[in-house]
Amino acid sequence: MSLSARTGRAAVMTAANKDLEIWEYPLPEVLPGCMLVRITCCTICGSDLHTWTGRRKSPVPIILGHEIVGHIVELGAGVTMDSGNNPLRVGDRITWTIMDNCGKCYFCREKGLMMKCSHLKKYGHDSCADEPHFVGGFAEYCYITPGTCVIRVPEELTDEEAAPANCALATVVAGGDAIAIRPFENVLIQGAGALGVYAAALAKYYGCRRIIVADVMEHRLEFVKKFGATDTINSKGRSDDEVIGMVKDLTCGFGADVVMELAGFPPLLPLGLKCLRTGGRLVEIGNAFAGALFTCDASDIVFKCLTIKGVHNYDTVHLQKAIDFLQMTRNRFPFGLIVGERVSLDEINTGLKIAESGRTIRVAVKP
Ligand SMILES: [Zn+2]
Numbered sequence: 001m002s003l004s005a006r007t008g009r010a011a012v013m014t015a016a017n018k019d020l021e022i023w024e025y026p027l028p029e030v031l032p033g034c035m036l037v038r039i040t041c042c043t044i045c046g047s048d049l050h051t052w053t054g055r056r057k058s059p060v061p062i063i064l065g066h067e068i069v070g071h072i073v074e075l076g077a078g079v080t081m082d083s084g085n086n087p088l089r090v091g092d093r094i095t096w097t098i099m100d101n102c103g104k105c106y107f108c109r110e111k112g113l114m115m116k117c118s119h120l121k122k123y124g125h126d127s128c129a130d131e132p133h134f135v136g137g138f139a140e141y142c143y144i145t146p147g148t149c150v151i152r153v154p155e156e157l158t159d160e161e162a163a164p165a166n167c168a169l170a171t172v173v174a175g176g177d178a179i180a181i182r183p184f185e186n187v188l189i190q191g192a193g194a195l196g197v198y199a200a201a202l203a204k205y206y207g208c209r210r211i212i213v214a215d216v217m218e219h220r221l222e223f224v225k226k227f228g229a230t231d232t233i234n235s236k237g238r239s240d241d242e243v244i245g246m247v248k249d250l251t252c253g254f255g256a257d258v259v260m261e262l263a264g265f266p267p268l269l270p271l272g273l274k275c276l277r278t279g280g281r282l283v284e285i286g287n288a289f290a291g292a293l294f295t296c297d298a299s300d301i302v303f304k305c306l307t308i309k310g311v312h313n314y315d316t317v318h319l320q321k322a323i324d325f326l327q328m329t330r331n332r333f334p335f336g337l338i339v340g341e342r343v344s345l346d347e348i349n350t351g352l353k354i355a356e357s358g359r360t361i362r363v364a365v366k367p
């Protein structure tokens with residue numbers, strides 16, 4: 001790959017609710033510990049859509065996109081291994097954590113919460129106004145900084161199978177860890193988008209018994225059956241009591257051991273609590289935007305001795321687990337089908353509209 005041009009193209013958002021524009025930036029000088037990557041695939045995540053539509057505030061100008069796969073075109077001095085201790089060379093295909101964390105602050109060192117690092121940088125979330133500019137996925141290049149956990153993508157995985165790992169799948173793996181999903185448990189998954197599809201597959205892999213997925217879109221409920229869902233509930237037009245009754249009917253009258261809220265609709269949290277058995281655990285992941293208010297009877301939590309965990313993004317270990325999971329189960333689950341449509345960088349605005357319509361789980365941008 002020639003870098004003689006020394007510039008690269010990027011789709012830049014200058015304001016919410018406005019078409020992205022293709023800008024050209026000079027390629028950065030690759031400093032020690034850093035890498036320059038030629039992006040081959042970036043999938044559009046729900047949070048990109050939250051930012052694009054203005055539901056979530058962000059700095060501008062910005063290059064959105066964080067579910068990224070690409071090939072190394074330049075390695076900075078001192079970079080020799082990926083985070084799994086595999087040697088890294090120019091040309092290798094890699095993915096990397098959504099965040100760059102310092103490893104030295106209170107949260108990184110003392111509390112094991114690197115996603116809450118005091119000096120956190122997130123790909124596809126920060127302004128691209130200053131050098132190195134290439135800090136998001138809807139672009140030809142990405143500049144990787146030293147606090148990023150980089151993973152060489154196993155050869156057998158396609159770009160499209162690997163790309164959503166660094167947000168959707170790694171987050172679901174973190175959620176499963178947070179509430180310690182165990183074999184033979186009954187799980188209720190709220191939401192059959194990318195997170196729900198991965199959660200069903202992971203629950204199946206963990207040996208769960210009933211894997212119940214609820215959503216309001218029938219085509220998504222059909223789709224998630226390919227990923228281990230044993231039962232589906234179309235909650236459109238159904239009362240909470242009906243949904244609770246259906247979950248109880250499927251779980252010997254007790255309710256689910258575990259609920260994963262992955263849809264990002266606030267009233268699902270109190271509904272999820274009502275679907276839990278006594279002693280059950282709920283992990284809240286979906287409502288990742290401010291103002292997600294809900295009403296809840298606190299006695300549900302007390303009388304039923306419930307556990308609620310919040311999970312935002314993930315620790316560095318979860319991305320390696322996500323890639324390992326894909327590699328180990330790619331013959332069992334059709335992960336390639338999660339990407340239903342593809343666009344070029346120039347067609348990015350079409351791609352965002354398709355993603356917003358919900359007609360496919362993921363749209364891939366191929367710069
Ligand atoms: Zn994401």
Ligand SMILES: [Zn+2]
Pocket residue numbers: 101102103104105106107108109116117118119120
């Ligand atoms: Zn830190």
